[in-house]
Amino acid sequence: MKSILLFLLILISGLSFGQNITEPEKIENQIQKEHLNKIVFLGNVIPLENIKETDLLKAMTFQEDRDFDIRVFMDNSLVNYLHQLDSSLTADELLKKGNYQFNFFVDGKLIYTENLHPGAGTSDSKKVKTNFRIPFLSTTNEDSWGRYLWMRFYLANSGIDALETGNHTLKIEIKPYLKNPAVKVGNVIAEGEIQLIIPKKNISEQQIAIQKIKPNSGWEISEDKLNQEKIRFLNKKIAEKRFRDITGIVVIKNGKLLLEEYFNGYERDSLHDTRSVGKSFSSALMGIAIQDGYIKNENQTLKEFYKVKEFKNYSSKKDSVTIKSLLTMSSGFNGNDDDYESPGNEENMYPTDNWIKFVLDLPMTENKIGKTWNYFTAGVVLTGDILDKSVPKGLENYADKKLFQPLGITHYKWQFTPQKKPSLAGGLKMRALDFAKFGQLYKNNGTWNGKSVLNKNWIRKSFTNYFTDTKDFEGYGYLFWRKIYKVGNKNFEAYQSSGNGGNKIIIFTEIPVVMVITAKAYNKPYAHSQVEKMVQEYLLPSIHEYLVMSNKIL
Numbered sequence: 001m002k003s004i005l006l007f008l009l010i011l012i013s014g015l016s017f018g019q020n021i022t023e024p025e026k027i028e029n030q031i032q033k034e035h036l037n038k039i040v041f042l043g044n045v046i047p048l049e050n051i052k053e054t055d056l057l058k059a060m061t062f063q064e065d066r067d068f069d070i071r072v073f074m075d076n077s078l079v080n081y082l083h084q085l086d087s088s089l090t091a092d093e094l095l096k097k098g099n100y101q102f103n104f105f106v107d108g109k110l111i112y113t114e115n116l117h118p119g120a121g122t123s124d125s126k127k128v129k130t131n132f133r134i135p136f137l138s139t140t141n142e143d144s145w146g147r148y149l150w151m152r153f154y155l156a157n158s159g160i161d162a163l164e165t166g167n168h169t170l171k172i173e174i175k176p177y178l179k180n181p182a183v184k185v186g187n188v189i190a191e192g193e194i195q196l197i198i199p200k201k202n203i204s205e206q207q208i209a210i211q212k213i214k215p216n217s218g219w220e221i222s223e224d225k226l227n228q229e230k231i232r233f234l235n236k237k238i239a240e241k242r243f244r245d246i247t248g249i250v251v252i253k254n255g256k257l258l259l260e261e262y263f264n265g266y267e268r269d270s271l272h273d274t275r276s277v278g279k280s281f282s283s284a285l286m287g288i289a290i291q292d293g294y295i296k297n298e299n300q301t302l303k304e305f306y307k308v309k310e311f312k313n314y315s316s317k318k319d320s321v322t323i324k325s326l327l328t329m330s331s332g333f334n335g336n337d338d339d340y341e342s343p344g345n346e347e348n349m350y351p352t353d354n355w356i357k358f359v360l361d362l363p364m365t366e367n368k369i370g371k372t373w374n375y376f377t378a379g380v381v382l383t384g385d386i387l388d389k390s391v392p393k394g395l396e397n398y399a400d401k402k403l404f405q406p407l408g409i410t411h412y413k414w415q416f417t418p419q420k421k422p423s424l425a426g427g428l429k430m431r432a433l434d435f436a437k438f439g440q441l442y443k444n445n446g447t448w449n450g451k452s453v454l455n456k457n458w459i460r461k462s463f464t465n466y467f468t469d470t471k472d473f474e475g476y477g478y479l480f481w482r483k484i485y486k487v488g489n490k491n492f493e494a495y496q497s498s499g500n501g502g503n504k505i506i507i508f509t510e511i512p513v514v515m516v517i518t519a520k521a522y523n524k525p526y527a528h529s530q531v532e533k534m535v536q537e538y539l540l541p542s543i544h545e546y547l548v549m550s551n552k553i554l
Contacts, residue, residue, distance in 0.1 A: 021091050022127045024077040031056075032073045032131050039172050039192030042069040045138075048131065059195035062163070064241075068137035068150075072174060072190045078126040081176035085184050095123050098178035101185055104153045105171040105193075106162035112153040115177045120145040148525055155526035160242050165200045169193055207239035208232050211261040214268065217433060218408060222256035230542035231259065234534060238263055243530050245501070245521035247272060248432035252440055252514040253543060260433070264520075271413060271429035272518040275499035278415075278428035281403070281438070282383045283327055283479035285395070285424075287458035288402050294390045298324040298461075298478075305386050306360060313363035323386065325370045326379040327478040328466050334363045336374040346377035346425065353418050356385045373467050373476060377425045380479065381417065384424035396422050406453045407441060409434045426499055432516050439505040439514040442495075463495045463509065485532070487540045502527035506535065515539060 027033060031040075031051050041057040044067055051071070062068075074081075082094040089097070099116040125132065134146035153159040162168070171193035176186040210231050213221055237243050247266040251259035262268065289295045302308050303319040311318075317332060325331040335344020344362045352358045359378045388395035396414065399422065404412065412434065415427030422428075437448070442463070446454035458478075465475030465482045475482030480495040483506070497505040502519035515535065521527035 020076070020080040021083040021094075022077060022079050024080060024130050025128045027075070027130055029131070035073050036075050037188075037190050038073050039174065039190050040071045040073070041192065041194040042071065043067060045069060045135070048133075057194055059197065061197045061199060063199075064137055065139065066137065067135070067139050070134050070136065070172070070192070072132050072134065074130045074189050076189075077128050077130055078176060081186055081189055082178055085176060085178045085186055086180060089180070091127055092123070094178065095126055097180045098176060099126075101175045101177040102149060102153075103173040103175070104159060105169075105173070106159070107169055108171075109162070111159055111162050112157040114149060114152060115179070115183065116145070116149070152525045155244065155524075156529045163196060163198050165198050168196050168198065170196050201240045203236055203239045208236045210235070210259075213257060213260050217257055217260065217268070219252070219257035219433065219436075220255070222253050222258040224253055224256075224258060224543075226251075226258060227542040230538050234538040234542075235261070243534060244526070245524070246517070246519050246534075248516065248518040249534075249539070250432045250436045250516040251539060251543070252436050252443075254512045255440060255444070257433075257436075258543070259539075262432075266518070268433065269411065269431060271411065272432060272435070272503070273427060273429050273501075273520070274435065274497075274503035274518060275501055275522070276377070276426040277435070277497040277499035277503050277505060278424060278426040279377075279380045279479045279499075280497035280505070281399070281428060282380055282387070282424035283462055284403060284438070284441075284454055285387055285399055286323065286327065286383060286478075287454050287462070289387055289391050289398070290458070291455045292391075292402070294392070295323070295386070298322065298327060302360075302382075305389065308360065311357070312361040315364050317364045317369070318360075320369060322369065323383065324478075326383050328370065328373070328476060329376050329379060329479075330367075330370050330373050330466070331376065331379050332364050332367045332369045332372070333359065333376060333379060334365050335359075335376040335378050337377055338375055344376060344378050349378050349381070355381050355417050355423075356419075370466075373470055381423060381425050384417075384422060387424075388421050394421070403453065406451065407434070407437045407448055409437060432518050435505050435518070436514055436516045439497075439507045439516065442507050443512070443514050463507075483532075485536050485540060487536060487544055490544070492540060498528070500527070502531040504531055504535075513543065 029048055042055055043057055043060055046055055078100065079091045079094055082098045096118055099118050099120060101113065101115050103110060104112045135142050135144055136146060136150035138147060171191065173188050173191045175188055178184045210228055238246050246263050249259060249261045286295065286298065290297055299322050301319060302321045308314060308318050321331045333344055334342060336342040337346050339345060349355050349358045355378065359382045384395060391398040409430065411431060413429040414422040417423045441448055441453060442459055445456040446452055446459055462478035462480055464477050467476055474484050477495055481498050483494050483496055485492040485494060492511065493509045494506045495509065496507065501522040502517065504515065504517045506515040517531050517534065519527065519531065
């Protein structure tokens with residue numbers, strides 16, 4: 001009896017004795033056989049069957065306008081490596097919880113580790129394939145997860161800084177990982193290295209020089225000093241494309257224009273598409289409408305503006321959604337832009353012919369209203385519609401009269417909903433100097449040129465962190481992100497508008513500084529991280545020492 005039980009246990013736990021959960025493809029290619037468990041580097045797109053030993057690169061001059069591929073040769077398929085980490089899961093369960101881990105080393109130093117999202121790559125290939133190609137750079141703009149992996153290493157996580165001008169060794173290791181729920185990582189299943197020669201880029205003095213502020217900016221020019229070498233070095237990095245797709249930088253100190261620079265063909269009068277930066281304008285306009293009495297307060301509920309029962313997925317909870325919960329992205333609707341499977345994801349909204357109906361038709365979650373944060377663009381669209389139906393002559397006229405005209409903003413463009421109403425989801429285009437006016441309005445506690453535009457109590461509410469227990473981010477107010485920037489051992493708290501591409505209006509709470517950075521790195525994984533680096537390593541340090549000397553920082 002004992003021998004039968006032992007035999008059954010062996011069959012069930014086959015993994016312990018090296019059995020595979022799926023049958024991998026046969027390894028028949030000669031190049032793969034000769035480079036098993038290796039990563040090889042290629043400078044051209046070559047089908048596996050055509051690869052020759054002479055195609056494999058040991059060294060190359062790194063140029064971003066040429067193809068840069070790797071081929072990964074393994075002795076088993078991914079799902080079987082994952083099976084070695086947990087034999088209790090099926091093949092499909094393993095592939096939902098795990099994938100490849102990539103480790104990038106430069107000159108022997110680990111620069112970046114990424115556990116590839118389980119959705120990257122097809123399930124079928126991960127069950128049987130023992131080799132695969134990854135295009136890191138593509139002259140044909142080939143779309144693949146590999147290109148974005150390279151961007152995250154190279155541009156978002158300091159790979160480009162490690163690969164400075166000169167000769168370097170790039171090494172890549174690949175391991176299997178499984179998250180169930182803790183992360184478990186297996187042994188190296190493929191590795192390889194290449195010598196990269198990074199050529200020097202010829203940058204002119206004109207590209208590095210601090211751009212002189214031209215007259216007629218609409219701002220008083222600051223006579224304060226800044227660290228010019230920091231700004232010159234920042235300009236050099238932008239020219240070298242170490243910071244990419246930056247279009248404008250404006251720094252206001254003590255209400256005066258300290259720095260104004262434009263890049264990549266943009267100028268002072270260029271309109272910048274700052275995407276979700278426009279959401280913060282909904283917050284401001286809601287505050288103005290409340291102080292004017294057109295809306296009672298932010299605790300009003302949807303049922304006061306809509307016949308909620310006439311929409312799909314009605315529940316009494318939907319009646320109780322407040323304006324405040326929409327402003328803090330905690331309304332309880334089943335909408336999450338960070339989850340592609342969420343019914344309320346913004347990408348599901350845009351193709352519809354009525355965005356308001358789309359939102360109000362959504363089901364509710366079990367989350368308590370006002371307590372659980374999810375980035376929810378469609379909810380901000382709803383705040384715009386509430387404003388449009390509540391203020392005289394509609395939102396477009398009201399925004400111009402009550403916000404833009406008082407700030408002297410005359411040159412701007414809205415994005416519109418299918419109903420031809422201003423969309424507060426984002427896409428509001430303005431000059432960088434005018435975005436700075438919006439930020440300075442908040443820094444001025446709601447006044448502009450001595451006149452009150454926005455109630456200071458509304459600004460206080462807007463710059464309150466309503467999610468102090470959320471570990472994934474540093475906080476959120478009324479459609480403003482809370483962000484802590486660090487210079488040395490000093491923290492600088494800010495509330496900021498933030499939009500796709502790396503667009504920011506940054507209002508520091510404890511120092512007299514407002515920054516605007518405009519960029520067009522739309523949907524690029526480095527968009528926001530590079531801007532944060534620009535602020536922390538260049539812009540804040542360039543003014544920090546002078547703030548200390550003038551006793552502005554205690």
